[in-house]
Amino acid sequence: MRRLLPVLLAFAAACAAPRAVTPTAAPAPAPVPARPPKPLFSETPEVNDPNFVLVVSEAVQDPSDDGVSYTKVFVDGREVGRTEVGKKSEEHVLKLKLPLGNQPIRLEHWVLPAVGDWTRLDDEFQPRERFVRVEDGTVVRLELHFSEGEGSNTLALTREPAPR
Amino acid sequence: MTAMKLSTRFLAPLAAAALFAACGPARESGSNFTYQQASALKPGGVGVGTMRESKQPHWWRLDVKTDGVLSAKVGGIRDVDFVLSAYDADRRELLRVHEATVGGDEQFIGLGVSPGTYYIVLTDTKADSNNPTQEYRLETKFEPSHGRERQPNSSALSAQAIEADGTVRGWYWPTRNLLSDDPNSDYEHWFSVDVQKTGLFLLNVDVSEVPKVDPILEVYDTNGYKLQTADSGGVGEGESLRDFGVRGPGKFLLRLRSKYKGAGNSDVPFDLMTELLPYQGRTAFKPNYQRSDATPFELDTITDTIGPAGAADWFKVTISTDAKFLLRAEVSGVPAMELVLSLKDAYGNDLVAVDNAGKEQPQVMTGWGVTKGDYYLVVSEKTGKKVDARDAFTLTKKLIPWQTGLEWEPNDSTATVQAIKPGESVDGYFAPKGDQDWYEFNLYQKAAVELDLTGVINVAPEMTLFDQEYKELATAAAAKSGDPVQITRELDRGTYDVRLKPSDPAQNNVRDKYSFRVIVK
Numbered sequence: 001m002r003r004l005l006p007v008l009l010a011f012a013a014a015c016a017a018p019r020a021v022t023p024t025a026a027p028a029p030a031p032v033p034a035r036p037p038k039p040l041f042s043e044t045p046e047v048n049d050p051n052f053v054l055v056v057s058e059a060v061q062d063p064s065d066d067g068v069s070y071t072k073v074f075v076d077g078r079e080v081g082r083t084e085v086g087k088k089s090e091e092h093v094l095k096l097k098l099p100l101g102n103q104p105i106r107l108e109h110w111v112l113p114a115v116g117d118w119t120r121l122d123d124e125f126q127p128r129e130r131f132v133r134v135e136d137g138t139v140v141r142l143e144l145h146f147s148e149g150e151g152s153n154t155l156a157l158t159r160e161p162a163p164r
Numbered sequence: 165m166t167a168m169k170l171s172t173r174f175l176a177p178l179a180a181a182a183l184f185a186a187c188g189p190a191r192e193s194g195s196n197f198t199y200q201q202a203s204a205l206k207p208g209g210v211g212v213g214t215m216r217e218s219k220q221p222h223w224w225r226l227d228v229k230t231d232g233v234l235s236a237k238v239g240g241i242r243d244v245d246f247v248l249s250a251y252d253a254d255r256r257e258l259l260r261v262h263e264a265t266v267g268g269d270e271q272f273i274g275l276g277v278s279p280g281t282y283y284i285v286l287t288d289t290k291a292d293s294n295n296p297t298q299e300y301r302l303e304t305k306f307e308p309s310h311g312r313e314r315q316p317n318s319s320a321l322s323a324q325a326i327e328a329d330g331t332v333r334g335w336y337w338p339t340r341n342l343l344s345d346d347p348n349s350d351y352e353h354w355f356s357v358d359v360q361k362t363g364l365f366l367l368n369v370d371v372s373e374v375p376k377v378d379p380i381l382e383v384y385d386t387n388g389y390k391l392q393t394a395d396s397g398g399v400g401e402g403e404s405l406r407d408f409g410v411r412g413p414g415k416f417l418l419r420l421r422s423k424y425k426g427a428g429n430s431d432v433p434f435d436l437m438t439e440l441l442p443y444q445g446r447t448a449f450k451p452n453y454q455r456s457d458a459t460p461f462e463l464d465t466i467t468d469t470i471g472p473a474g475a476a477d478w479f480k481v482t483i484s485t486d487a488k489f490l491l492r493a494e495v496s497g498v499p500a501m502e503l504v505l506s507l508k509d510a511y512g513n514d515l516v517a518v519d520n521a522g523k524e525q526p527q528v529m530t531g532w533g534v535t536k537g538d539y540y541l542v543v544s545e546k547t548g549k550k551v552d553a554r555d556a557f558t559l560t561k562k563l564i565p566w567q568t569g570l571e572w573e574p575n576d577s578t579a580t581v582q583a584i585k586p587g588e589s590v591d592g593y594f595a596p597k598g599d600q601d602w603y604e605f606n607l608y609q610k611a612a613v614e615l616d617l618t619g620v621i622n623v624a625p626e627m628t629l630f631d632q633e634y635k636e637l638a639t640a641a642a643a644k645s646g647d648p649v650q651i652t653r654e655l656d657r658g659t660y661d662v663r664l665k666p667s668d669p670a671q672n673n674v675r676d677k678y679s680f681r682v683i684v685k
């Protein structure tokens with residue numbers, strides 16, 4: 001044991017001593033997750049014979065203001081669909097098959113600001129709720145147009161025969 | 165001693181004669197037909213000579229000791245048509261005057277000179293002159309140059325530098341610039357103003373009246389672009405340029421000229437008065453005749469004048485908060501004019517034009533819905549022909565936070581209809597002329613609905629009820645101005661629109677609001 005002591009001490013010293021490090025490539029930093037370009041929800045499935053078409057557009061004068069947006073559609077207080085996420089300056093179209101009858105339709109517009117998360121426009125800037133009569137054999141087209149940076153909007157309703 | 169007395173007796177008269185001769189007019193020294201032979205003349209002195217050799221130019225030399233302005237006048241003599249010129253030491257011709265015909269006087273006024281030699285040259289344009297004995301008299305005047313125009317300054321390149329706060333006196337003389345490529349071109353008076361201080365300033369320029377002359381005053385930048393023209397006065401009247409916006413440091417040019425060819429006045433001077441004031445936002449920052457030059461309208465009121473003819477005055481209103489406001493604006497009346505007030509969006513597109521009142525009446529924009537961004541209030545004279553640099557208008561603005569119960573313009577179509585809930589009321593204006601207001605409400609169950617509209621002085625309103633497909637359901641009109649209107653109707657569940665408007669589109673009221681209510685019974 002006494003003979004072994006120096007050997008054990010030598011091992012212990014070797015363990016305690018700083019180790020020579022073999023230079024290796026530094027590990028790559030973990031990628032910063034990109035800002036989700038789309039809100040976390042599933043897209044509204046396309047319908048074959050829609051009776052309601054929503055078209056949302058916005059007059060964007062300055063390309064630097066051309067962020068992204070989408071619009072939710074509520075019928076009688078229940079969400080029935082939402083447009084795809086896209087540039088404000090592009091037309092967002094949503095086709096739905098709504099139950100027949102006079103339906104109160106409310107639209108809710110959301111925008112992604114330059115900094116921060118998706119933001120619902122304040123109530124005073126949201127389009128007004130209105131009834132839309134959904135009838136067999138016709139397609140209701142509701143056009144929502146924003147201007148002045150969502151400061152004002154217009155809502156126009158037209159009706160056309162359903163394609164046979 | 166005797167010799168001394170004798171010499172004094174004889175020499176004194178001779179000395180006096182010599183002194184007297186020195187004080188009198190200078191005479192041509194022999195042949196003064198070249199600059200080397202020029203006869204000497206003191207600045208401010210008088211020269212006398214004859215046109216014995218009328219085909220030759222007669223040179224007079226003046227040695228100037230200090231800065232100043234030199235004027236010269238030659239009295240006309242029989243059968244001679246004088247041309248009067250001034251040259252510098254290098255024989256560069258500075259001025260040439262030929263305003264009169266045979267036998268007439270010629271003069272220039274206010275040639276700017278510095279220490280050095282100058283020449284005045286007389287020539288005769290008449291080919292067959294024959295007046296070798298009659299003496300002409302060339303009178304010169306030398307004055308300090310402070311506060312004086314220094315000719316030649318008849319081009320932008322030769323513009324005379326002047327202070328931004330001061331007065332310059334000059335003459336509309338000569339009338340023509342004979343040294344120009346086009347000898348028929350008018351003599352123009354150019355001045356350059358160098359603002360060395362940093363900041364925003366307002367420059368006022370006044371040109372005094374001169375008989376027989378209708379002046380035009382123009383402002384140019386250093387690139388030669390005309391920025392503004394003042395031409396509101398007529399013959400014998402002055403011009404006034406008020407509140408011309410200057411961003412310092414900067415330099416710009418003033419061009420003063422007679423409107424009509426050949427018009428001038430060698431007897432009565434003009435005074436060009438300039439005044440530079442720090443810009444404080446109370447008056448328009450000129451020029452503000454286009455969107456990019458709009459005056460920031462930050463205070464509650466701002467003043468401006470109408471002119472030049474056809475120009476509109478732009479004022480920029482910036483909303484910096486994310487909220488809805490009603491912008492109310494009023495422009496005061498101006499004597500003998502009818503003004504129009506317009507509102508434009510950030511890109512200059514028309515939003516509304518207010519043309520309610522007549523001549524000399526104020527124009528009122530009762531309230532327009534605005535949100536974050538830039539807007540422009542634009543004031544113009546209706547005919548586009550009138551100007552008035554003296555009587556200012558006052559533009560007043562008020563930003564009222566919007567709240568439920570207030571009308572939100574624009575609401576003049578089904579696309580821009582304003583939502584209202586049953587049980588609520590909304591206050592609005594029948595203004596400007598031709599206004600119509602649309603309101604929309606939803607009924608979530610069948611009900612009897614009463615629509616109430618209060619009366620407004622000067623307006624006999626009409627109320628029309630539409631269903632959600634914009635089919636007319638009912639209409640009612642006031643019997644006379646100021647009367648209320650009411651519609652009561654049993655309605656199904658759905659959306660309904662109501663249109664309110666004066667029966668006669670010319671009717672309007674910018675002072676009194678109507679109140680509209682939707683009552684579910």
